[in-house]
Amino acid sequence: MTTYGELIKTEFPKLDDELFVYVDGIISGGADEFEDSDELYEAIGHVLEEVADEKTESEVRDVCDRILLILRPSSTEVKNEMRILNAPVNIASLAANIETVGEMKSIWMNQRDDGLKVDQRKLEKAEAKLQQKQDKRSGEPTKTVLAKPESASASQMVSKKDNKMDMKGTNRGLDIRIENFDIAYGDRVLLQGADMVMAFGRRYGLIGRNGLGKTTLLRMIAMGQLKIPSHISVLHVEQEVVGDDTPALESVLQCDLVRENLLQQEREITAKINSGHGDEELNSKLSEVYIQLQNIDADKAPARASVILAGLGFTADKQKRPTKEFSGGWRMRLALARALFSRPDLLLLDEPTNMLDMKAIIWLENYLQNWPTTLLVVSHDRNFLDTVPTDIFHLHTQRIDTYKGNYDNFIKIKTEKLKNQQREYEAQMAHRSHIQEFIDRFRYNANRASSVQSKIKMLEKLPELKPVEKETEVVLKFPDTEKLSPPILQLDEISFWYEKGKPIFEGVNLGATMESRICIVGDNGAGKTTLLKIVMGFLTPTKGARNVHRNLKFGYFSQHHVDQLEMKGCSVELLASEFPGRPTEEYRRQLGSFGVSGDLALQSIESLSGGQKSRVAFAKMCMALPNFLILDEPTNHLDIETIEALGKAINKFTGGIILVSHDERLIRMVCQELWVCGGGKIVAIEGGFDEYRKIIEKELEAVA
Known part of the structure; x- marks a missing residue:
């Protein structure tokens, strides 16, 4: 019996392989995807007509009729198979009682049918080729669409059944399935064959290292480049x-x-x-x-x-x-x-x-x-x-x-999972080594030939396990400093207010040493950044005195420094422009101490993720060898592993640090003193962060 593929190739000999794959992908879903031959013609007729030579539209429609007859039994055969039931049948109750027997599965069981998928990339490629042929045929110049460099693109496999339900407006489910999708940024593949299933009403945290594509993924979903049911509001x-x-x-x-x-x-x-x-x-x-x-x-x-x-x-x-x-x-x-x-x-x-x-x-x-x-x-x-x-x-x-x-919970499960994978890998490697040792020992022993062959076959049948992939550890390193004799930094009866405004704070008495690990907390607008600028001498206090050691050298990190990086060049060029005259190896070594190494150091700053830009800003700050660091919201855009590395680097730093942060884990990890801004005052509180959290929760309860 002739298959529909043979029929198509016979009737349309000029149909090339790519267009045939496109047509076959549409037809392979089965006859149930098409109500009649007219619907099949609407799906593939425009492709077949382009390579049909002298065939008329009615002749192409006739071929579609014949394809459908191959896919679906004739109406007389269907009628011969019909049976009249004596009573209604409840399919749901039947499906509930059906059990899987061997390799046979009930047709009523929910299964993911990969045959009913459309490869978006192949579809776009075939349609582009068809468009080129149409332009050539009509005498118009072919339009070549070039992808923008360094732009994100996505493709995914879409269920034709779900697509039809969506178009007809019959899909009302609120669960979201984004299956078998790829995302690339320029030439770099971020995700390949990924799946995301989100049940309605659940809360999902998306985590991963800087630069892997988390923000890009969210944008793809929001912009509709990754398809989800149209009735779901995003x-x-x-x-x-x-x-x-x-x-x-x-x-x-x-x-x-x-x-x-x-x-x-x-x-x-x-x-x-x-x-x-x-x-x-x-x-x-x-x-x-x-x-x-x-x-x-x-x-x-x-x-x-x-x-x-x-x-x-x-x-x-x-x-x-x-x-x-x-x-x-x-x-x-x-x-x-x-x-x-x-x-x-x-x-x-x-x-x-x-x-x-x-x-x-x-x-x-x-x-x-x-x-x-x-x-x-x-x-x-x-x-x-x-x-x-x-x-x-x-x-x-x-x-x-x-x-x-x-x-x-993720950390616990992942750690246990990696341990099990490592144990399994080591056990198999030991088993392989034992078998290989037997083969090597008796390879040339005629009496053991059958045993050796048996062992070789056993070795070939073992599943090949790959070594456990471990993410590289992030390491940040601040420069070493020399000790300075106290006093280092002292603010005496400091008050500050802008012209014709009420005081931001009054009567502030603060001091810091080379061992200080101070965290400043408080509501936005309470004066945290103003205080930092007074400490560094960027602002002059309205009242009071600021006293600093003559050799004190501040290093200042702020989020706006990250935003103001020169975006056109690469990280090495940035350091070379800021600190000229040094060998390239020194710039690369400095960037490497903050995790910007290899090709990443030569990549345009514009293309880096927010966290990677922050690391470049850290490297730039430390190039001047400061001995006292002022860090204003340093964790913005840093991934969890880099925040951990930042905490370790702060603890190892031999100079003083004043930190403004809202990251509770980092505060608990490094800070020895807590200064609270609010109500026109800056005070140190006893009990550390736990005491501060209790104060906040009481305030929130009062508001509620």
Whole structure:
């Protein structure tokens, strides 16, 4: 019997291999994918007509009829096979009782059918080739679409069945499956054959080293380059709110489009009634609008929006201020507030704690534990990952592994998994060695020939295990310094305020030594950065005295230093321009001490991830050999492993350090003193970070 492939090749001899693979991929799903030959013609007819020579459209349709007859039994054969049942059959109950027998599986069991997949890359390649042929045929020049250098691209296998359901609007599930997808950035492959399955209502933490593609993955999902069901609403908090005259609270309320539309209808109908319209339908329409507003709890929306804004640090006064009066950081908080208020089916958050102070982080951790829809969050805050996620996605070696539980549970399972893999590998290597030793010993012994052959076959049948892949350890190293005799740094009765403004703080008495590990905490706007600038001499105190050792040399790291790096060149060129006249090996050695080595040091800074740029900024800061480090939010964009390495480097550093950070794990790891900014004062608290956390939680309880 002729197959449909033979029929196609016979009827269309000019169909090349690539286009045949494309056509075969569409047909191979089976006859059930097509209701009739017209639907089959719509799927492949445009391809066949391009290589059909003298064939007319009706002749191509006739070939589609014949293909469908090969795929599907004729109607008479179907009728002969029909049986009339004496009673209805409950398929669901039958499927529940069916058991798998040998290799046979029930057709009613849910299975992933890889045959019903469309390879997006092959599809695009075939369509591009077809377009070229059409252009050539019509006499128009062929248009070549060149991929932008250093741009991200994605492809995935899409279930044709799910695609049809989506197009028909019959898919209403809220679980998300992104299967067998690839992501590349320029020529570099970030993910290959990866799978992500997200159950509705669960909270997923996405972790992995800097530069592996976590942010790119979130953007691909948000932009629709990775396909998910169209009825699922997606919101990616990435850009700050545009500043205008809209009050902050109203800006959040405007996110609820349903409520806004109903309120607009209410205003319009009320205006018509008040203007003297005697239409009775207006009263009934107004009643319907009121019922709908009541059903969505519209009257409770302002209170809910206010609670979210208060949790993120917006006081009652700030909630009334227009958005244009807020800085970029506060507008990002406003964007987060709008997302939390909107409650999309899938919320994507990328490092949400970077823009928040400790109080707002603790509030967000508590709020997200009751998040009602699906959450996918990229974070490097260890405490946040222990508190919020119900599952962990681990991105590594171009794939994604899924773990149940929070980050702490992930570490335990991963560690045990690696130990088991290592034990299995070592056991097999020992077994292989034992067998090989027997083969080598009796290889030329005629009496043992059969035994040797048996051992050789046994060795060939053993599954080949690869050595356990271990991620390279991140090491950061600050320069060695010479001790300075005290006093090193002293602030006496310092007060500071800007012109015509109220004091930022008053009566500050602080001191630091070469052994200091001081962390400054407090709400945003409480004066932490101002204090750092006074310590370094960038600002002159309004009152009081600043005394520093004449040989004290500050190294200052700030997030804006990362943002202001020269993006055009590579890291080696950056150091050479800032510190000219030194050998290239010295620049590379300096970058290598902060994990920027090999080809990474020659890669354009623009193409580096946020964490990799931070490491370059660290290398630049330390090139001047400072002996006292001022680190303002150094963990932004650093991965967990690099934050751990930073903590170890701080503990080994022989100079003094003042740190501003909201990363609880780093604070606990390195800080010996805690200074709290707030209420116009800066005070040291006893009890360390635990005591500070208790103070914050009491304040949050009072607000709630």
